[in-house]
Amino acid sequence: MDRPVKLKVHQLTLAYGALTALRNVSMDICANRVTALIGPNGCGKTTFLRSINRMNDLISGVKIHGRILYDGTDIYGDCDVIELRKRIGMLFQKANPFPMTVFDNVAYGPRVHGQTKKADLEGIVVESLRRAALWDEVKDRLRAPALGLSGGQQQRLCIARLLAVEPDVILMDEPSSALDPISTSKIEDLMDSLKRRYTVIIVTHNLQQASRISDTTAFFLGGELIEAGDTRDIFFAPQDRRTQDYILGRFG
Amino acid sequence: MEQKTSPVLPSSFTRRARARDRALRVALWSAAVLTMGILGVILGFILYRGTVSDNQRQYPVIGKGTDRIPIGPGEHPAVALIVNSGVRVTELAANEARDLLSGGLSNWGNLSSQDLPVRLYFPDTNHEFSEAVRRALLGPDTEWVSRDGALPDAQSVISRVAAVRGAIGWVPDVALAVNAPRGVKPVTVRTLAVIAAPQVSAIHEGRQLSALRDENVAALLSGAITNWKSLGGPDLPVRIVAYDSARWERSLIGQLFFGGAWMPPAGAIPVSDPGSMKWTVSSTAGAVGLCAWTDAEPGQILLMQRREVDRNLALSFFLEEPRRAGRVGGVSTIILNTILMLVLTLAFSTPIGVAAATYLTEYARHEKIVSVLRFGVETLAGIPSIIFGLFGFIVFVTILRLGIGLLSGTLALTLMVLPTIIRTSEEAVKSVPLSLREVSFALGATKWQTTVRVVLRCASPGILAGIILALGRAAGEAAVLLFTMGTDYRLVDGLRSSARTLAVHLYLLVKEGTSFDKAFATATVLVIIVLAVNFATTRLIGRLSLGSREGARHG
Numbered sequence: 054m055d056r057p058v059k060l061k062v063h064q065l066t067l068a069y070g071a072l073t074a075l076r077n078v079s080m081d082i083c084a085n086r087v088t089a090l091i092g093p094n095g096c097g098k099t100t101f102l103r104s105i106n107r108m109n110d111l112i113s114g115v116k117i118h119g120r121i122l123y124d125g126t127d128i129y130g131d132c133d134v135i136e137l138r139k140r141i142g143m144l145f146q147k148a149n150p151f152p153m154t155v156f157d158n159v160a161y162g163p164r165v166h167g168q169t170k171k172a173d174l175e176g177i178v179v180e181s182l183r184r185a186a187l188w189d190e191v192k193d194r195l196r197a198p199a200l201g202l203s204g205g206q207q208q209r210l211c212i213a214r215l216l217a218v219e220p221d222v223i224l225m226d227e228p229s230s231a232l233d234p235i236s237t238s239k240i241e242d243l244m245d246s247l248k249r250r251y252t253v254i255i256v257t258h259n260l261q262q263a264s265r266i267s268d269t270t271a272f273f274l275g276g277e278l279i280e281a282g283d284t285r286d287i288f289f290a291p292q293d294r295r296t297q298d299y300i301l302g303r304f305g
Numbered sequence: 306m307e308q309k310t311s312p313v314l315p316s317s318f319t320r321r322a323r324a325r326d327r328a329l330r331v332a333l334w335s336a337a338v339l340t341m342g343i344l345g346v347i348l349g350f351i352l353y354r355g356t357v358s359d360n361q362r363q364y365p366v367i368g369k370g371t372d373r374i375p376i377g378p379g380e381h382p383a384v385a386l387i388v389n390s391g392v393r394v395t396e397l398a399a400n401e402a403r404d405l406l407s408g409g410l411s412n413w414g415n416l417s418s419q420d421l422p423v424r425l426y427f428p429d430t431n432h433e434f435s436e437a438v439r440r441a442l443l444g445p446d447t448e449w450v451s452r453d454g455a456l457p458d459a460q461s462v463i464s465r466v467a468a469v470r471g472a473i474g475w476v477p478d479v480a481l482a483v484n485a486p487r488g489v490k491p492v493t494v495r496t497l498a499v500i501a502a503p504q505v506s507a508i509h510e511g512r513q514l515s516a517l518r519d520e521n522v523a524a525l526l527s528g529a530i531t532n533w534k535s536l537g538g539p540d541l542p543v544r545i546v547a548y549d550s551a552r553w554e555r556s557l558i559g560q561l562f563f564g565g566a567w568m569p570p571a572g573a574i575p576v577s578d579p580g581s582m583k584w585t586v587s588s589t590a591g592a593v594g595l596c597a598w599t600d601a602e603p604g605q606i607l608l609m610q611r612r613e614v615d616r617n618l619a620l621s622f623f624l625e626e627p628r629r630a631g632r633v634g635g636v637s638t639i640i641l642n643t644i645l646m647l648v649l650t651l652a653f654s655t656p657i658g659v660a661a662a663t664y665l666t667e668y669a670r671h672e673k674i675v676s677v678l679r680f681g682v683e684t685l686a687g688i689p690s691i692i693f694g695l696f697g698f699i700v701f702v703t704i705l706r707l708g709i710g711l712l713s714g715t716l717a718l719t720l721m722v723l724p725t726i727i728r729t730s731e732e733a734v735k736s737v738p739l740s741l742r743e744v745s746f747a748l749g750a751t752k753w754q755t756t757v758r759v760v761l762r763c764a765s766p767g768i769l770a771g772i773i774l775a776l777g778r779a780a781g782e783a784a785v786l787l788f789t790m791g792t793d794y795r796l797v798d799g800l801r802s803s804a805r806t807l808a809v810h811l812y813l814l815v816k817e818g819t820s821f822d823k824a825f826a827t828a829t830v831l832v833i834i835v836l837a838v839n840f841a842t843t844r845l846i847g848r849l850s851l852g853s854r855e856g857a858r859h860g
Contacts, residue, residue: 108747139749149740152763165750165758211744218748 056083059222059252060105065119067097067104069112074100077119078278080271087244087253089267089284091260093299096273098256102224105254106141107134123222139166142220146227148207150199150214155191158199158210162218177217184250185213186243205236212243223247225255229262241266260300264288272296348832355829358617358822361610364398366598368519368611369561370495373478375553376441384438385481387463387489389472393417396493399598403443405473408450413471414633421471426462428476429455438475444599463489497557498598500586500605505538505593514538516610523562525593528570533591545573546585546594552577558595618826627794631810632819636827638796642804643780643834645797646715646790650779651772653719658726658775659761659768665727666734667756686724691784693721698788710801714790721785722775729774733767734760766846773842780835783808807831 060082067075075097082088090098100109107128109115121128128137139162150158159178160168168174178195182188187209191202199210208228215223225244229237244266247253257263263270264284271281272293280287280296291297353359373383386402388394394417397405404410405423413421427449429435439449456462459480466472467488474489481491499522506514514537524530525543533541547569548555559567569575574589576582579600586592586605593607625635669675697717698709707713737760745755761768783806791803792813805813807827814824 106747108743111743111746135749135751138747143744143747145740145744145747147740149738149744151741151744151759161745161758162748162750165745165748165754214744214748 056086058082059084059124060254061120061122061125062101063120063122065101065104065117065121067100067109067118068116070114074276075104076276078273079119080278080281082252082254083269084252085248085250086268087248087255087266088269088271089263090254090256090271090273091258091263091299092273092279094258097276098271098273099226100276101273102226102254102256103143105222105224106138106143108138108143110134139218140220141222141224142215142218144208144211144215144223144225144228147231148204148211150202150207150210152198152200154196155199155202155210156195159213159217162214166218178213181213181217182210184216184247185209186239186246187213203236205232205239208232208236208240209243212240212247220251222252222254225253227256227258230258237262260288272299274299351825351828351832354617354822354825355832356616356618358613358615358825360613360821362613363516363608363610364495365400365498365601365603365606365608366398366495367497367499367522367561367595367609368495369497370396370398370493371557371560372491372493374441374494374496375557376437377553382434382437383478384442384475385478386473386475386492386494387466387481387486388474388492389466389468389470390488390490391419391470392421392473393419394492395490396495399442399494399496399498402492402494403447403599406449406475407443407447411450412629412633414629418633419471420628420633423450424454424469424472425450426454426456426465426469426472426474428457428459428462430458434477441597441599442475496597496599497554497561497595498601499593499595499607499609500583500601501594501607502544502586502589502592503605504541504590505533506607507539509539512537514607516608518610522595522609526558526562526567526569526595541591544589544592545569546576546582546589546592547573548582548594548596549575549577554596617822618829622826623830626796627810630817630819631794631814631823631827636807636810636830639794639805639807639810639827640830640834642711642794642797643806643808646711646718646786646804646806647776647779649711649715650718650722651776653715654723654726654775655772657719658723658771659730661723662727662730662734662768663756663761666731667752667760682724682727685720686728689784690721690778690782693717694785694788696720697785702789708801709789709791710799710803711790711797712800714786714804717785717789718779718782721782722779725775725778726768726771729771730764730768733764733771736767737763766849769842769846769849773839776838777835780806780831780838781808782806783812787812807834 058081062078062080062082065075065078066073078101090101092098103109104117105121105128109117117129120130123137123141126132151161153161156178159181160174163174163177168177179188182191187206190206191210199207202210229240232240241262244253244255248268255267267284269281270284270287272279272287274295280291280293287296288300291300372385374386375383386397392413394413397416401410401416406425410416411423413419413423427435427438429452443449454465454474456465459476462474462476463480463486466474467486499517514533517536521530521536526545528545530536531543533539533543550556550566555567559565574585574592576585576594579596582594582596583600583602583605586594587602598606622635623640624637626638627636628634665675665678694717697713697720701707701713701716702709707716741759741763742755745759750758786806786809790806790809792805792809793803794805794810797804807830811824811827811831814820814827
C-alpha cells in the first residue's frame with residue numbers, strides 16, 4: 054500500500070466485564086480512503102469503531118489492551134480525549150439531530166469549542182452544509198427545527214454537524230441502515246466526495262454497499278479480524294474460507 | 306373505524322373485539338365529558354360569582370319600599386331621604402337607614418363598597434316636626450348622629466347634600482316636588498316589618514320558619530295561606546292583624562302589594578295603633594301583622610329573605626388598593642404581593658431544584674445515597690402544606706428570627722415546592738435520549754457542556770411543566786403563608802415585610818365573613834392569573850420543544 058497510514062491498530066483486545074468483544078485486532082487504516090468493516094451481528098465491528106474515538110470510555114467496566122496509534126500517537130496513552138473526538142468524528146446508526154434549529158445543530162460543535170463569532174459561525178455552517186450536500190435543501194430553513202427534516206436529510210445534517218468541527222477521520226456506524234434507497238444513495242455519493250478530504254471508516258451490514266463505496270474492507274467474526282484488504286480482493290478473492298462463506302451469504 | 310373481517314379469525318371474535326372497542330370508546334368519551342363538565346362547573350361557578358354578585362340576604366323589613374316615608378298618623382306628612390348622587394345606593398332597609406342616620410354606619414363601605422364617610426344634613430325649622438321624623442326613622446330612643454348638620458331650611462339641605470360626597474339628608478317630600486334637584490337622588494326606604502306570634506317562629510318538629518319572602522307576605526295578606534304549616538312552620542291557623550284604614554301602614558300595604566287598597570281577609574283582627582298591634586300579635590295564636598320597623602319589638606320580627614343580583618367584579622378591582630379589611634376597594638397590592646411572592650419562590654426553588662435533579666440523574670455515583678435522597682424527596686412531596694407552614698414558622702420566623710414576612714414565607718414555600726420541581730425535572734432529564742448525550746461527546750463536548758447545552762436544553766419543556774405545577778401550588782397556597790408571611794394587605798416594602806397573597810386574602814375574606822362577593826372576585830382574579838401563567842408557559846413549551854412533534858411524525 055502506497056498511501057500513508059492514518060490509524061495503526063496494534064493487538065487491540067477489549068472486554069466488557071467478563072465478555073471479550075475484541076481479540077487481538079491489528080490493522081492499518083489508510084488516509085483518504087473508505088474502509089468498510091463487515092461481519093455478522095455481535096462480531097465486534099461497532100465496538101472496534103467506537104474504540105477509535107474512545108466512545109467506549111463512557112461505558113463502565115470496559116478493559117482495553119493494545120494500542121491504537123493515530124498519526125503516530127497512542128490514543129489510549131497521553132492523549133486529550135476532547136481533542137481526539139474533535140479530530141475523529143462519529144456518525145451514528147440512527148439520525149440524532151438535537152431538538153434545535155438546523156443552524157444550531159451544525160453550530161453546536163464549533164460553539165462548544167469556543168467559536169462564538171456570529172459571522173465565523175455562519176461561514177462554518179454554510180460550508181459544512183454544502184459539504185454534506187444539504188445546503189440547497191435547507192438554505193431557506195436554517196431557523197426551522199431540525200426534527201422537521203426528513204430522515205435522510207436528518208442524517209446528512211448529522212454529517213454536516215460532524216464536518217463543522219473539522220475532523221480528520223470520520224467513523225460511521227451503519228449510517229444508512231434506517232434510510233430508504235434514495236436517501237442511502239445520496240449518503241453513498243457523499244461518502245465518495247468525503248474521502249478526498251477525510252479518512253472514512255464505515256460499519257455496514259449491506260455487502261453491496263461495502264463493495265460499492267469502500268476501497269478497503271475488513272471482515273470481523275467473533276471479535277477477531279479475519280481478513281482485511283483491498284475491497285476487490287475481499288469480495289472476489291477472499292483468502293479465508295469464513296470470509297468467502299459470509300460474502301456468499303452462507304451465514305450471518 | 307371500518308375494519309375488514311379477517312378470514313382467519315372467527316366472526317364471533319371480531320364481533321367481540323368490536324363490541325369491546327365500542328365500550329372502551331364510550332367509556333373514554335364519558336370520562337372526557339365528565340372531566341370537562343367538572344372543570345366547566347367549577348370555573349363557571351367561580352367566574353359567575355366573581356362577575357355577578359348574587360346573594361340571598363335577610364332583612365328585618367319586607368323587600369318593597371317607597372321614596373316617601375310617612376312619619377305618623379293624621380294627615381300623613383312624609384319625608385324623603387336623599388343622598389349625594391355619587392353614592393351608589395338606591396334603596397335602604399329601615400334598619401340600614403337608622404344606622405346611617407344615627408352613626409351606627411359611619412362609612413358607605415358596607416352598603417355600596419365605596420369608601421366614603423357618611424355626612425348627615427337635615428332641616429331644623431320646626432322642632433316638633435323634626436322630632437316626629439326622628440321617631441319615625443330612628444325609633445323612640447335613638448338620636449341623630451350629630452346635630453352639626455342641622456340647616457335652616459330644606460333647600461339648603463338639598464344643596465349641601467348635592468355638594469358633599471357621601472352626604473345623606475332628609476327633607477319634607479314636598480321640597481322635592483317643587484323642582485327636581487340636581488346632584489341628589491331620593492332613596493327608596495323599606496319601612497315595613499312582619500311581626501308574628503312567638504309560636505310561629507318557634508322550632509317545630511325539628512323545623513323552623515326561618516325567613517319569609519315577599520311572595521309569602523302577599524299570599525298571607527290576601528288570605529291565600531291559612532296555615533303556617535304550608536310555609537314550613539307549626540300546624541297553626543294564620544290570623545291576620547290589620548291596622549284600620551286610617552293608618553298609613555294600611556294604605557302603604559295596599560300600594561306595595563295590591564296596587565290600590567288592601568282589604569284584609571275575613572277574620573282579620575283590626576287594631577288602631579302600634580301598641581295594640583304589638584300586644585294583639587304577641588297574645589294571639591298564629592297571629593301575623595305588618596307594622597313600621599321602628600314600632601316593632603325586635604323579638605317579634607320575622608326575617609325576610611331576598612335575592613340581590615348586581616355586578617361584582619369591575620376593572621377597578623384590579624387597580625384599587627384594598628381598604629377596610631378588603632370590604633372596600635380592590636386587590637391591586639395583593640396581586641403585586643402575590644406576583645412578588647411567586648417570583649421570589651421560583652428564584653429560590655428553580656435553581657436548587659434543577660441543579661439537584663441534574664446532579665441526581667447525570668452525576669451522582671453512589672446508588673445507595675441517591676436512593677435514600679430520592680426517598681426523602683418523594684416523602685417531602687407528600688407532606689401536607691400546613692406542616693411546612695408550621696415548620697417555617699418555627700425555623701424561619703422563630704429560630705432564624707426572620708420575622709413574619711416575605712422572606713420567611715417564600716423560604717417555607719420553596720421547601721414545599723422543591724420536591725415537586727426536583728421530581729418533575731428528574732423525569733425530564735431522564736427522558737433525554739442517551740444518543741443525544743453520546744453525539745455531543747462524539748463532537749468533543751465535555752460532560753458539563755453536554756449537560757448544559759444538550760440535556761438541560763432538551764429537558765427544558767419538562768422542567769418548565771414542573772415549574773408551572775409548582776407555581777400553581779404556590780399561587781394557591783394559604784396554609785403555609787398564614788404562619789410565615791402574614792396577612793398585611795398593603796404593598797410589601799422589604800423582604801421582612803408581611804404580605805398578603807390572593808389565596809390568603811380569599812381565605813380571610815371568607816373566614817372573617819368580610820364579604821363573599823369580594824371573596825369570589827378574588828377567586829376569579831386568582832383563577833385568571835393561574836390560567837394566564839399556564840397558557841403563556843404552554844406556548845413557551847411549544848416553542849422550546851422545537852418541532853419535536855414533527856420529529857414524532859418522522860419516527
